[in-house]
Amino acid sequence: MSDNKNHQIPEAESPPESDDLSNNWSLELSDYLAIDDDTQWLDDESFVSQHNLYHQNYVFHHQQPIQVGEATSNFEGSSSTNISSGQEKKEARHRYAFKTKSEVEVLDDGYKWRKYGKKMVKNSPNPRNYYRCSVDGCSVKKRVERDRDDPTYVITTYEGIHIHHPSSSRY
DNA sequence: CGACTTTGACCCGCGC
């Protein structure tokens, strides 16, 4: 896999600066799941608004929300630790998961990410990629993993909040 | 030359 890199991404690192973006919204209201504290599901509209997700040439499809039980398997170890010890919810615990049907794993959300790790998920032939915001001072992390049941679906989990605007220009 | 990817090793929490 060294010679043939499957970089299907058209390298859209430059975020759309014009309102053309609105027209390029090929996203079909994907049912994304937002995991907060434990496992919460929010509306994709809110998520997109907060994270300014940019979709250009990617054609996403919506699907039914993932069951909490199934998702918990992937995001375990947060509920028990968070609730116990009398430690209430921490402000820094902002976790949002986004399940999308796409061939590309890395969706362009307007931010630049630097991959810092790859792990093989047990009981799953698909690896899990770990990304981090390249901006100094921004400790936002991102986890990308393919659905074990449906390899056509990609689960992107965001953790943290950006301290700057996407592309540090125009918001 | 600088920024980023890659891959294995290391670390930490938890269960047995």
Place this chain on the structure above:
DNA sequence: GCGCGGGTCAAAGTCG
């Protein structure tokens, strides 16, 4: 106390 599992770091290598 050790093993397992998931998460992160860091050196080398690659790309622009």
